[in-house]
């Protein structure tokens with residue numbers, strides 16, 4: 001386990017973008033696992049800049065996002081598809097057919113989940129998975145007490161997660177209570193993982209994830225067992241370590 005403690009959000013974002021960029025430069029057809037939320041926004045900005053400056057080419061890069069809300073259409077501004085287009089994909093030269101997010105509107109959810117896993121496999125597996133962390137230790141939308149062996153599946157969101165994510169919606173009632181998420185097993189299957197965390201609100205859960213007992217009560221604690229995991233955390237998020 002590698003833990004890189006940086007000064008602030010900006011430094012975290014730059015370091016993370018450097019790691020992603022070098023992954024792509026060394027392997028132009030890399031398969032990236034991507035995350036949403038506030039945390040990776042700065043990383044996406046830096047990667048966009050690298051592209052604009054001609055340093056990174058996304059032509060052959062494939063991406064698989066961790067999760068998508070159940071029941072939200074791609075065109076819904078709260079969907080993770082919309083987030084990814086707005087904050088990253090529309091600014092770079094990634095090919096549309098190389099972008100993958102679970103379809104939250106799929107008629108047959110089970111089939112959608114099986115197909116998502118298959119697509120990751122067909123792409124050759126994930127080279128580098130980016131993660132944020134929820135206040136309760138969730139990664140993707142794998143809430144506490146979900147089985148570690150789960151693969152892509154429909155999840156019921158915790159009350160706290162719904163509350164935390166309501167900041168992106170007009171009201172609490174509008175927040176979906178379900179999502180399709182890669183499972184812990186899918187995430188652990190990535191060859192390399194990069195978890196980003198910033199700010200004092202993440203300090204306690206970062207402590208539990210890195211130093212605590214490995215338990216499904218803190219989904220991120222399983223990452224302690226991954227052979228190639230790097231945490232980039234700012235001073236505030238690292239303050240309990």
Ligand code: GLP
Pocket residue numbers: 035036037038039040066067131132133134135139140141161165
């Ligand atoms: C959401 C996402 C996670 C993300 C988490 C933390 O619930 N499904 O992938 O890591 O929130 O978000 P933030 O980075 O905004 O703190």
